[in-house]
Amino acid sequence: MELVLRNVSKTFRTANGPIKALEDIDFQVDTGEFVCFIGPSGCGKSTVLNIIAGLEKPDPHSTVSIDGSPVEGPGPDRILIFQQDALFPWLNVINNVEFGLKMKKFPNEKVRPLAEEFLRMVHLSRFRNSYIHELSGGMRQRVALARALVVNPKMLLMDEPFSSLDAQTRERLLMLLQTIWSIIGKTIIFVTHNIREAVCLGDRVIVLTASPGRIKREFRIDLPRPRRLGDGRLVETSNLIMGDLKEEIDKVVREEMGDD
Amino acid sequence: MIRHVERLALYAALLGLWELLFRLELWPEYLFPSPLGVLESLLTGFANKTFLVGILVSMKRILLGYGLSLVFGVAFGLMLASMKLLDEFLGAPLLGLRTLPSICWLPLGLLWFGLNERAILFVVVMGAAFSISLATADGVRNISPIYLKAASTMGARGIRKYIGVILPGALPSIVTGMKLGWSFAWRSLMAGEMLFVSLGLGHLLMMGRELNDIRQVIAVMVVIVAIGVVVDRLVLGTLEERIRERWGLENP
Known part of the structure; x- marks a missing residue:
């Protein structure tokens, strides 16, 4: 047992009054597990990650703990990877x-070799001296992955990291991420709105409801790895989950259209 | 390439027109010199070293004053951006003070420091520092929150966060402020030198007037423009362009 969330809620204060983004989120993630969250946009998926990362405080009665000790703020044991441009x-x-x-005040002589090692892991050694504006979107996300892994965090928190990439690049990065995960065995919590991506990566896929975000259902994915997006069983499983998620998406659409 | 040629041709034509007007003798020579006369005065000025001394003295003053305003401006801008209270109290008055033409600080400087170098330094610093600190504060406030989030999850805190993320994140805006600050500093230095300080380019300008030597006046003006443009375009402009390119910002 590593990460535990109990009764986690989050209310945002806005000009139009408080908005409940998350309600009574309860789950735990074991060490080395790969867990994906999916849900319609605006369901608070990213808020869950921000709370685990310690960048946002949940409502008072909520508890978030890692290996038994409560999360108080951001720390290099939990690295967040963003959609882009971080x-x-x-x-x-x-x-x-x-x-x-x-930032961790690592001994100087060890910094460079370690960084080189992780850059090799994402196949970017050749680009060590390039600047970010010279890289493609996929390369940037690989650098972000290396930058996160090099500090040896307990877990990676990934916030729709591949959603702004083209299909081929995304497919290749999904393979790379699975390979790296199988080598380093870190806990990964991955948020996406793409069901196949979630099924491709996760040991478990957790579906969130729309505002407020609650856990609607959880699916255990037992397909053999490495998984490919086009694989028949993967598509089948995705369709199953899609039925669940579609209800939530329709709800969001109805709410957004029906308000005026 | 063509554009450079065209531009040179245009400049040559303008100079030709100037020479033509001079040859027409519409105005007496002591009011309207010829371009060749100005060139000659420029060459003599450099040959007898008066211009060189003037440039050196002015550059020394501007480097010191501009350097000080850079240090104070950036430090004060960082403070403004990180202390909300300070910003709320001082933000509006600072914006107001920035609109004060910097030479208006001179009387205050003279009263405080007397007729000396420190008074002119004061004017230069006051001229440039406000723009630089406001631009710095602006730059810090506009740093993409994602950089700050990424930095704090990687454990960046305190001084390391300032040096590693906040300063570089605000740099594009700081350089823009530096350009503005430079033009204010250069103008206020010239004004100050014309009013009282000995040596320097501003003083040479006034000396030209006192000697009724219009060719020297224009020659010194050419030198002042040249220095202003070289620093603004070549030094700061190139710096700004490089930074904006690397930071992935479109060029303004």
Whole structure:
């Protein structure tokens, strides 16, 4: 047992009064598990990640703990990877990867070799001296992955990291991520709105309801790895989950259209 | 390439027109010199080293003053951006003070420091520092929140966060402020030098007037424009362009 969320709710105060984004989220994730969250947009998927990352505080009665100790704020044991553009453009690729190590005050002589090692893992050694604006979207996300893994976090929190990539690049990154996960065995919590992506990656897929976000259902995915998006059984499983999710999407659409 | 040629041709034509007007003798020579006369004055000025001394003295003042305003401006801008209270109290008055022509600080400087270098330094610093600090504060406030989130999940705190993320994140805006600050600093230095400080380009300008030497006046103006343009375009402009390109921002 590693990460535990109990009765986690989150209310945002807005100009139009409080809005409940999450309600009574309850789940736990074991060490080394790969868990995907899916849900319609605006269901609070990213808020769950931000709360685990310690970037946002949940409502008072909520508890979030890792290995028994409560989460108080952000820390390098939980690294967040964003949809895009979170690399520092003023640093070249290798310096971006080194950033977290330097913040951790890692001994200087160990920083470079370690960064090189993780850059090799995402097949970007050749681009160590490039600047971020010279890289494609897929390459940027690979650098982001290396930058996150190099600090040896307990878990990776991935917030729709592949959603702005084209289909081929995404497919290749899904393979790469599975390979890396099978080697390093870290806990990964992955948020997406793409069901096949979730089924492709997750040991479990958790479906969230629309506003407020609650856990609607959980699916255990037992397909053999590595999985490919086009695989027949994967598509079958995805369609099954789609039925569940569609209800929620329709609900969002109805709410958004019906208000005026 | 063609455009450079065309531009040179245009400049040559303008100079030709100037020479033509001079040859027509519409105005006496002491009011309307010829371009060749100005060139000659420029060459003599450099040959007898008066211009060189003027440039050196002015550059020394501007480097010191501009350097100080860079340090103070950036430090103060960071403070403004990180202390909400300070910003709420001082934000509006600072915007107001920025509209004050910087030479208006001179009387205050003279009263505080007397007729000396420190008064002119004061004017230069006051001229440039406000733009730089406001631009710095602006730049910090506009750093993409995703950089800050990424940095804090990787454990960036305190001074490391400032040096590693906040300053570089605000750099494009800081450089824009530096350009603005430079033009204010250069103008206020010239105004100050014309009013009282000995040596320097502003002083040479006034000396030209006192000697009734219009060719020197225009020659010194050419030098002042040249220095202003070189620093603005070549030094700061190139810096700004490089930074915007690397930061992935479109060029303005």
